[in-house]
Amino acid sequence: MKTIRVGGVPEHFNLPWHLCREEGDFEYEKLNVEWRDFPDGTGAMNKALRNGEIDVAVILTEGIIKDISAGNPSRIIQEYIASPLIWGIHVAADSRYQDISQLQGTKAAISRNGSGSQLMAYVNAENESWDIDELQFEIVGDIKGAVAALQEDRAQYFMWERFTTKPLVDNGTFRRVAHCPTPWSCFVVAATENFIKNNELELEKMLGVLNAKSVSLKETENIENIFAARYDQKLEDIREWLNLTTWSQQQISEEEVQKVQDTLYGLKLIDEKLLNFKYYF
Structure with a gap:
């Protein structure tokens, strides 16, 4: 076998x-x-x-x-x-950021360099007409790491598949401010x-x-x-x-x-x- x-x-x-x-x-x-x-x-x-x-x-x-x-x-x-994959754009539930436009210039939590979460941060920045050279990243490993990074304000937003993160939105850990589907x-x-x-x-x-x-x-x-x-x-x-x-x-x-x-x-x-x-x- x-x-x-x-x-x-x-x-x-x-x-x-x-x-x-x-x-x-x-x-x-x-x-x-x-x-x-x-x-x-x-x-x-x-x-x-x-x-x-x-x-x-x-x-x-x-x-x-x-x-x-x-x-x-x-x-x-x-x-x-x-x-397509529908990426949710998440902030901590108590974050001061209410709209995706307010996230320009803040730091994105990503699982690691070269990850989908990093690549889609670039795609989202392009969609929003942000300067991609100004993107900042905090490497967090996985969803648990992202939860900690957003709660501690080491990063301000996190992109991950919408339905996978839905329980964290439902229980008040994350708040979703926008979506970004893959093209x-x-x-x-x-x-x-x-x-x-x-x-x-x-x-x-x-x-x-x-x-x-x-x-x-x-x-x-x-x-x-x-x-x-x-x-x-x-x-x-x-x-x-x-x-x-x-x-x-x-x-x-x-x-x-x-x-x-x-x-x-x-x-x-x-x-x-x-x-x-x-x-x-």
């Missing part, structure tokens, strides 16, 4: 992976898919791919494209979530070039199992209740999120990758746009 080490965020998007593991779907194809949670997100997964700690990552589109441009020896093997599909599956070279058939089987699950996911009996219970979400929030979310079973398009590269290049986050981007399948 072939072992494939997969990393991803501990968020609701990745339920299809967990159901495939729990229900023995991967084992039926003689695959041992090991899962590792990365609560600190894309930057940590890119590092793990580079270091050979994982073989595959379910990772933010803009994050892996930026890191491949910087030399990460990995390739996108499939689009995973075709819909592209939000998650892809990436694998290291070394693993691809030696395990093409196994990767095809893994994606086949995953895609079969994601195609039928929304029709699964009581799926809304399963999501709500597992991820500590209100049922009405899960229903809204499911209506907004589309799982993909295709490779990401060249047009989508070009859109991401154009944005990253315009923000001076990559030095050049790759003409022959690294895809697989």
Whole structure:
């Protein structure tokens, strides 16, 4: 049985992976898919791919494209979530900042350098016509670190996926002042070039199992209740999120990758746009 080490965020998007593991779907194809949670997100997964700690990552589109441009020896093997990611822009509940315009010139909490939370801070600044050269960051590691940083005023705002942070808004830890959706599909599956070279058939089987699950996911009996219970979400929030979310079973398009590269290049986050981007399948 072939072992494939997969990393991803501990968020609701990745339920299809967990159901495939729990229900023995991967084992039926003689695959041992090991899962590792990365609560600190894309930057940590890119590092793990580079270091050979994982073989595959379910990772933010803009994050892996930026890191491949910087030399990460990995390739996108499939689009995973075709819909945009809706980032909430949060402040501490008792913060004096009431509107996104007031956050110009303040410090953003980010999980780490090169993370999705950092990249989207640049995208948001561009949307708001702020000077991106004046952006300031406080590295906090994960959501718990962000809570502490905002409460201690070491940072003034934090961008993270809207529904993941909704319980912290509901319980009065955070206050959301705005949203910032990605202008592209939000998650892809990436694998290291070394693993691809030696395990093409196994990767095809893994994606086949995953895609079969994601195609039928929304029709699964009581799926809304399963999501709500597992991820500590209100049922009405899960229903809204499911209506907004589309799982993909295709490779990401060249047009989508070009859109991401154009944005990253315009923000001076990559030095050049790759003409022959690294895809697989």
